[in-house]
Amino acid sequence: MTIDRAGVVTLVNAMAADLLPEVAPGVDLAACPVPALAEAAAAGSDAFETDHHGRRLRGVRRPLADDRSAWYVRDVTEEHARTDALLAERSRTAFLAEAGSRLGLSLHREQTLRTAVTLPVPYLADAAVVVHRPPPPAEDQPHWLRYAIGDPGPVTGLAGWPTVESVPGLVEALEGDLTEPSPWLDAELADLAEVLPAGFGRPGTVLISPMPSAGGPAGALVLARRRDRPGFDKREIGLAREFARRAGAALAAAELYGEQAHLARVLQNSLLPPELPRLPGMTLAGGYRAAGDSLRIGGDFYDLFPTGDGGLFALGDVCGKGVGAAVLTGRVRQSLQTLRLVEQRPRELLELLNRALLDAPDAARRAQFTTLLLGALRREPDGGLLIRVAGGGHPAPLVVRAGGGVETVRVGGMPVGALTDARFADAEVRLAPGDLLLAYTDGVTEARGGPTEPAMFGDARLRQALATGAGLPPAALVDRVLQLVDEWLDGQPHDDIAMLAVAAG
Amino acid sequence: MTPPPDRPTPAPERRIGPETLAAYLDHLDAADRTGAVALARGLVADGFSVADVLVDLVAAAQREVGRRWLTGSWSVAQEHAATHVSEQVVDALGATTGPPRRGHVVMACVEGEWHALAARIVTEVVRAAGWRVTFLGASVPARHLVSYLHQTGPDAVLLSCVQPNRLVRAARMVEASRAAGVPVLAGGPGFGPDGRWATAIGAAGWGASARDAVALLERPLSAEHTGAPPPPPDDAYVAVLHRRRELVRLALAAVDPPPDHAEDVAAGIAHLVDALIAAVRVDDDLLLRDFVGWQEEALTSRGGRAVLDEVLGTLERALTEHPRVVARLRAAREGAPADPGGAG
Numbered sequence: 001m002t003i004d005r006a007g008v009v010t011l012v013n014a015m016a017a018d019l020l021p022e023v024a025p026g027v028d029l030a031a032c033p034v035p036a037l038a039e040a041a042a043a044g045s046d047a048f049e050t051d052h053h054g055r056r057l058r059g060v061r062r063p064l065a066d067d068r069s070a071w072y073v074r075d076v077t078e079e080h081a082r083t084d085a086l087l088a089e090r091s092r093t094a095f096l097a098e099a100g101s102r103l104g105l106s107l108h109r110e111q112t113l114r115t116a117v118t119l120p121v122p123y124l125a126d127a128a129v130v131v132h133r134p135p136p137p138a139e140d141q142p143h144w145l146r147y148a149i150g151d152p153g154p155v156t157g158l159a160g161w162p163t164v165e166s167v168p169g170l171v172e173a174l175e176g177d178l179t180e181p182s183p184w185l186d187a188e189l190a191d192l193a194e195v196l197p198a199g200f201g202r203p204g205t206v207l208i209s210p211m212p213s214a215g216g217p218a219g220a221l222v223l224a225r226r227r228d229r230p231g232f233d234k235r236e237i238g239l240a241r242e243f244a245r246r247a248g249a250a251l252a253a254a255e256l257y258g259e260q261a262h263l264a265r266v267l268q269n270s271l272l273p274p275e276l277p278r279l280p281g282m283t284l285a286g287g288y289r290a291a292g293d294s295l296r297i298g299g300d301f302y303d304l305f306p307t308g309d310g311g312l313f314a315l316g317d318v319c320g321k322g323v324g325a326a327v328l329t330g331r332v333r334q335s336l337q338t339l340r341l342v343e344q345r346p347r348e349l350l351e352l353l354n355r356a357l358l359d360a361p362d363a364a365r366r367a368q369f370t371t372l373l374l375g376a377l378r379r380e381p382d383g384g385l386l387i388r389v390a391g392g393g394h395p396a397p398l399v400v401r402a403g404g405g406v407e408t409v410r411v412g413g414m415p416v417g418a419l420t421d422a423r424f425a426d427a428e429v430r431l432a433p434g435d436l437l438l439a440y441t442d443g444v445t446e447a448r449g450g451p452t453e454p455a456m457f458g459d460a461r462l463r464q465a466l467a468t469g470a471g472l473p474p475a476a477l478v479d480r481v482l483q484l485v486d487e488w489l490d491g492q493p494h495d496d497i498a499m500l501a502v503a504a505g
Numbered sequence: 506m507t508p509p510p511d512r513p514t515p516a517p518e519r520r521i522g523p524e525t526l527a528a529y530l531d532h533l534d535a536a537d538r539t540g541a542v543a544l545a546r547g548l549v550a551d552g553f554s555v556a557d558v559l560v561d562l563v564a565a566a567q568r569e570v571g572r573r574w575l576t577g578s579w580s581v582a583q584e585h586a587a588t589h590v591s592e593q594v595v596d597a598l599g600a601t602t603g604p605p606r607r608g609h610v611v612m613a614c615v616e617g618e619w620h621a622l623a624a625r626i627v628t629e630v631v632r633a634a635g636w637r638v639t640f641l642g643a644s645v646p647a648r649h650l651v652s653y654l655h656q657t658g659p660d661a662v663l664l665s666c667v668q669p670n671r672l673v674r675a676a677r678m679v680e681a682s683r684a685a686g687v688p689v690l691a692g693g694p695g696f697g698p699d700g701r702w703a704t705a706i707g708a709a710g711w712g713a714s715a716r717d718a719v720a721l722l723e724r725p726l727s728a729e730h731t732g733a734p735p736p737p738p739d740d741a742y743v744a745v746l747h748r749r750r751e752l753v754r755l756a757l758a759a760v761d762p763p764p765d766h767a768e769d770v771a772a773g774i775a776h777l778v779d780a781l782i783a784a785v786r787v788d789d790d791l792l793l794r795d796f797v798g799w800q801e802e803a804l805t806s807r808g809g810r811a812v813l814d815e816v817l818g819t820l821e822r823a824l825t826e827h828p829r830v831v832a833r834l835r836a837a838r839e840g841a842p843a844d845p846g847g848a849g
Contacts, residue, residue, distance in 0.1 A: 105686035105731060108658025115686065118728065152725050261656045451771035452754045469582060473536075476585040479643075483619040486644055490775070491616065491674070 003029055005067035007041055019057055019073055029071075037071075049076075056080040092239055095123055099243055103250035107257040109135075114154045116211075116221070116247035117147040124240055125223035127203070129195050130211070130247075131159055131174060132219030135255050142174065148197045157195065167192055167222075173210040176217030196224060205231040209244035213252030221247065271297045271326045273498070276304050279311045281379040285474035287482045287499040291321050291443075299325030300441045300498035303333055305340055309378050310385070312340060312349075315439040315500045316372035316394065316416075325496075328368050332357070332417075336374075346374035346390030347426040350416060354392075354424075357417035369418035373397060373411065373439050377502060383433045385504040390426040392416040395442055398463070400477070402434030404470040406463045409437070433505040436474060438466065443497035444481065449489040457488045474501035521548065521561040529566050533587035541590050542597045555598050555633040559626045560715050563591050567622055588622055595622070599629040605637035608660040610722065611653065611687075612638055613645040615666040615675045615695070624665040627692060630715035631663070636722065647674075647681045654685040661688055661726055663718055664708070666695030669792050670776045672783035673746070676706040680734050683707055688730035690721050702787040707734025738788040741827040745782050752778050752823055759819040760812055773800060774816055781820065781834065790833050794840040814838060 001016040001023065003009050009027045016023070022033045029041040036050035037059065046061045059073040102115050113130055120128040127148035133140055142159040164170050196203065204227035211218045221244040225231065232240065273288045290298040299318035304311055314336055318325045335356045336349070343349045350372065357370070371394040378386045389397060391411030399407045412425040431437060440462075447457040465484050469477045478501050485497065525548070532541035548558045570587045573579040579587070612628045614621050621643035628640040641653060654662070662682045666675045672695060679689045691700060691708035700711025709730035710721045737743070745752070753775045762770040780796035801813055817838045824830045 101732060102686070102728065105684060106658060107655040107685070111658035111686050115728075257655060261652075265656065451768070451775040452750070452757055469585070472582055472585050473589055476589045479619070480585060483644070486617065486619070487772070 001073065002064065002068060002070045003041075010068070016071075016073055019055065019075060020052070088235060091123075092235070095119075095239065096242065096246075099246055103246055107254050109251065109254040109258050112247075112250050112254040113145050113219075114147075116251065117145050117154050119247075120221075120223055120240070120243060121147050122149050124236060124243070125207070126226045126229060127196055127200060127224045129222040129224070130219050131164060131170060131222065132211075132251070133174070135258070144195050146195055146197070148200060151197060155197075159195065163194060167208070169208045170220055170222070173208050173220035174217060176210055176212055192222075192224070195222075200224075201227065203227070204229055207232050207237065207240055209241050211244045211248030211251060213248040218248040218251040218255070220244075267323070267326075268297050271301075271330050273302055274304070277306055277311075279304075279306055279377070281383070282310070282377060282385055282502055282504055283474050284311075284313075284500065284502045285478045286501075287478035287497070289443075289482065289486075289494070289497040291494055291496045297326040297329075298322060298496035299329055300443060300496035301329045301333060302439075302498055302500040303336065304500075305337070307344055307376070311377045312344060312346070313375045313377065313439070313500055313502065314372065315441070315498060316370050316392075317441040317443075317496070317498070318370045319368055321496065325368075328370070331360070332370055332372075344376065346376050346388055347424050349374055350390050350392050350413070350424040354416050354422050355420075358420055369393075369415040371395075371415050371441075375437075375439070375502075380430070383505055384435075385431040385502070386428065387431065387437060387502075388426055388428050389439075390424055392422070392424055395440065395445065397437055397439040398466060399429055399431065400436045400438065400466045400470050402432065402471055404467050406466050406470075431502075431504040434471060434503070436470075436477065436501055436503040438477070438481075438499060438501045440481075440499045441497060443495040444485055444499065447485045447489050447494050447497070449492045449494075451490065454492070457485055461488070474503050477501055519552070521553065521557065521565075526562060526565055526569075529562055530569060533566060533570065533590050534583070536586040536590055538590050538593050541594050545594045545598055549598065549601065555602060556630045556716065556719075558598060559595065559630050563594055564623065564626050564715070567591060588620075591622055592625060595625045595629055599632065602629065602632050605632070605635060607635040607637070609637040609639070609657065610661045610663055611641060611650075611657070611659045612663045613641040613650055613665070613678070614643045615664060615671045615678060616644050616646050617671050617674055618665065618667055618695075619643045620667060623667070623693065624663075627663060627665070627715040627718050631718055631722065634719045634722070645678075647678045650678055651681045651685055654682060654687050659687060661690055661709075661722065663690050663692060665693045666691065667693045668776075669695050669697065669702070669783055669796055670779040671695055672702060672706065672792075673779060673786060676734070676783075676786055679707045683731045683734055686731045688726045688728075690718065692718055697787070697789070697792065702783075702789065702792065705735065705787040705789075737786050739785055739829055741824075741830050742782070742785045744827065745785060745824065745830060748823075749775075749778055749782065752820060755823050756816045756819045760815050762812075770812070776800070777813075777816060778820070781830070784833055784837075785830060790836045790840070793833055793837040797837045797840075 001009060002011045007029050009023055009025050009029055012023060012025055020034060030038055032038045034050065034052060036048040040048035047059065049058045055075050056077040057073055058076045059071050061069050061071050063069050099119050102119060103112065106112050113132065117128045117130050127146060129144050129146045131142050131144050133142055142161065142164045143156065144159045145154050145156045147154045164174065203224040205225045207223045209221045211221055223240055273286055276284045276286055284304060286302050299320050302315040304313045316332060318328045318332065335353055339349060339352050339356060343352050372392040373389055373394045375387050375389040380386055389409055389411050391413035393413055393415035396411055397409045399409055409427050409429050411427045414422040414424065429437065445457055445459055445462055448454045465481055469480050478499050481499060529541060529544055532544060545558050545562065549555060570584055574584040610631060612624055614624050625640060628638050632638045641650065664675060664678060666672065675695065682689045688709040691703035691711045696703040696711050703711035709726055712718045712721050753771065756774045757771050760770060777796065777800055780793050784790060784793040797813060801810055817834050821831050821834045
C-alpha cells in the first residue's frame with residue numbers, strides 16, 4: 001500500500017485489500033477507520049500493531065522517493081499466539097517452580113497451609129481458601145485458612161460441616177473424589193461469603209480443586225475471582241489442579257513429620273533432665289547438653305529426690321548415645337525412683353539397682369552398663385551439708401571450696417548393670433556454707449576441641465574453671481563450665497554432657 | 506522507633522532515674538536477689554511497664570556491669586553473680602505478663618554466645634507486647650533451632666549476636682531458618698553498626714534494642730525473606746572457611762607465645778580468623794578493621810600490636826591465592842590505630 005506526500009492512499013495490493021478492506025485508494029490514511037494505523041499515520045510513526053477482524057496485524061512504513069511512502073502490513077496472528085503461549089508457559093513454569101521451592105521449605109503443617117493459600121494470590125485468584133481437616137487428636141471439623149488481596153496475612157477459622165456442604169463440589173473435593181473441577185458461575189454462594197473477606201462481594205468465578213496426597217485427601221483448595229476479573233481458562237484450571245496436588249503432597253509430608261515429631265516429643269519430655277525441686281538449706285543446679293541429634297536426649301542424666309533430712313541426687317552416664325541410650329536412661333531413673341522408697345543409703349541403693357538392672361529379662365542381650373554417682377545430702381545444724389557419695393565407676397566429683405581450692409572426692413566402684421558381683425564404694429564429704437560439690441559426666445573432660453590441634457578439655461581446665469568460679473551460685477558455675485566447654489568444642493561434635501552442682505546455703 | 510501500642514503511659518518526667526539505677530546496682534553488687542526483685546516489682550506497681558523496667562533498669566544496669574568488668578573493678582565472679590540476680594529479676598517480671606494474644610516467635614542466641622541476659626530481656630519485652638515467645642536459650646546449635654522450627658512453625662525467629670566474629674555462625678542459622686520457611690529478625694551489635702551486615706546474610710530486619718524488636722514485629726513479614734539467602738559475594742569465602750583451623754595453627758606457630766599464654770592467644774587468633782571469614786561473607790572491610798582494633802586492646806598484655814601484625818602477616822602469606830582476602834587483611838593492618846612500633 002503506498003501513500004502520497006499528503007498521506008492519501010494511492011495504491012493497495014491484493015494482500016493489503018484482504019487484510020484492510022476499509023483502506024482503499026483515495027482514503028486519507030490518518031482518518032482511516034483502522035485506529036492504530038490512523039494514529040501511526042497521523043503521528044508520523046513507522047510501525048503499528050493491532051487486532052483487526054480477528055487477526056493480529058503488524059505494519060511498518062518504508063520511505064519511497066518524492067516523499068511518498070509504503071506500508072507493509074503482515075498477518076502475525078499465529079506468530080503472536082505462539083509468543084503468547086510461550087510467555088504463558090514461562091510464567092506458569094515460574095509459578096510452579098516458586099510453588100515447589102516454597103512448599104518444600106517447612107515441615108510444619110500450619111506453615112505449609114499458610115504457604116498454600118498465599119502463593120496463588122494474586123497470580124491465580126483474588127482470594128484463596130484451603131479447607132482442611134486437622135489430623136487427630138483434633139476434632140474432625142473442617143477448618144479454613146484464607147488469604148486474599150488486601151489481607152495482611154492468612155486468616156483462619158472453623159468452617160463447620162453445614163457451610164462446607166452448602167458449597168457445591170467442596171465435600172467431594174474434601175473426600176478426595178477427583179471430580180472434574182470446573183469453574184462455576186451463579187451458583188448459590190451465600191455461604192462462601194463467611195470465609196471471604198468483608199467487601200469482597202459476590203465472587204465472579206470459583207474453582208475448587210482437591211488436594212490429594214498419598215495418605216488420602218489433605219484438603220481442598222478454593223480459588224475465587226472477583227466479578228471484574230475474567231474466569232479461569234483451560235490452562236489456568238490445569239495449573240490450579242497441579243498446584244493443589246503439590247500443596248497436598250507438601251501438607252501430607254508435614255502431617256507425617258508432625259506425627260513423628262509428636263512421638264519424639266513425648267519420648268523426649270519423659271527423658272529430659274527434670275526441673276530440680278527446691279530443697280531447704282541448699283541450692284542445686286543442673287546442666288545438660290545432648291550429643292549431636294536434634295532430639296536432644298541421650299545417655300547422660302541427673303535426678304534429685306527429696307528425703308526427710310535433705311535429698312538424694314543421682315548423676316549417671318549410660319553407655320551409648322541417642323535414643324537407645326536414652327531409653328535405658330529412663331529405665332535406670334525409673335528404677336531409682338522406686339528403689340529409693342525401700343533403701344536410701346547410697347551404696348546399698350547402688351547394689352539394689354545393680355541387681356534390678358541385671359534381673360531385667362533382656363539385660364544380657366543389651367549388655368549396656370551405666371556409670372553412676374548417688375549422693376545423700378544431709379543438712380547440718382551449722383548451715384553446712386554432709387554428703388555421702390556412692391560411686392559406680394564414674395568420674396570422681398569435685399568440691400570447690402569458697403576460698404578457691406578444688407578437691408577430688410575419691411569414690412571408686414564398678415559400673416552398674418554389668419556384673420552380678422560388682423563392688424561399689426562410698427565416701428563422705430562436708431560442705432561449709434559457700435562450698436560447692438560438682439558431679440559431672442566424662443562428656444565434660446573428654447570434649448575434644450581447642451583452637452588448634454584437637455585435644456581433650458581435660459581435668460586441669462575443668463579444675464581451673466572451677467577455681468576461678470569459686471563462690472558463684474551453682475547455676476552460674478554450671479553455666480560457666482558449659483560455656484567454656486562449648487567454646488573449647490568450637491562447633492565440633494561432642495558426647496552427652498551432664499552436670500549437677502550443689503552448694504550449702 | 507515506634508513505641509509498642511500497649512505500653513502504659515508513664516508521664517515523660519517519670520522515667521526511671523539514675524538514683525533508682527544506682528540502688529539497683531547496689532543490689533547487684535551485694536548479689537541481693539530479694540532486694541533487686543522487690544525494687545523491680547515496686548516500679549511495676551508504681552505504673553511503669555514491664556518493658557520500661559527491663560529496658561531502662563535491668564538492661565541499663567547490665568551495661569554498667571559489663572563496664573565494671575571490662576575496667577577490672579569487678580571480678581568475673583562478681584559479674585556472674587550480678588548477671589544471675591538480673592536473670593531472676595527478668596524471670597520475676599516475666600511471670601506478671603498475661604497470656605499471649607498474637608503470633609508465636611522464637612528467640613535464640615547465636616551458637617557460641619553465652620551472654621543470654623539481653624536476649625531474655627528481649628523475650629520478656631516482646632512477650633509483654635502480646636506475643637507468644639519461646640526462648641531457646643544461650644548458644645543454640647543450628648540443628649536444634651531447625652528441628653524446633655519444623656515442630657512448631659513460628660512466625661519469626663529473633664536472633665541475637667553480640668560479637669561480629671560469630672557472624673558466620675549467625676549466617677548459618679539464618680540460612681537454616683529461611684530454609685525452614687521462617688524469616689529472621691536480627692538483633693545486637695554483632696550485626697555491625699546500624700545492623701548493616703544483617704541483610705547481607707539474609708535477615709529480614711535488624712534492631713538495636715528490645716523495643717526495636719517489638720517495632721520490627723509490628724511490620725508484616727514477607728515471604729521474600731525465606732528460601733535461599735543471598736549468596737556470599739566471593740568464592741574465597743568457602744575456601745577460607747575450609748582452611749580455618751589450618752590458618753589458626755599457622756598463625757599460632759608464627760607468634761609462638763609462651764606456653765602459659767598459648768591457649769589465650771590461640772583463642773584470640775581463632776576469633777580473628779572468624780572475623781576475617783565474616784568480613785569476606787558480608788563484603789565489608791570495616792568488620793575486620795574494627796575487630797582488629799578491638800583485639801589490639803585485648804591483646805595488649807600478650808604483646809599487642811606486634812602480635813597482631815605477625816598474625817595478619819602470616820594470614821596474608823597463607824592466602825596469597827585469594828587477592829581480595831589479602832587486600833582485606835592489608836586494609837585491616839593499615840586501618841587499625843597506629844602504634845609507635847607497629848604498622849609498616
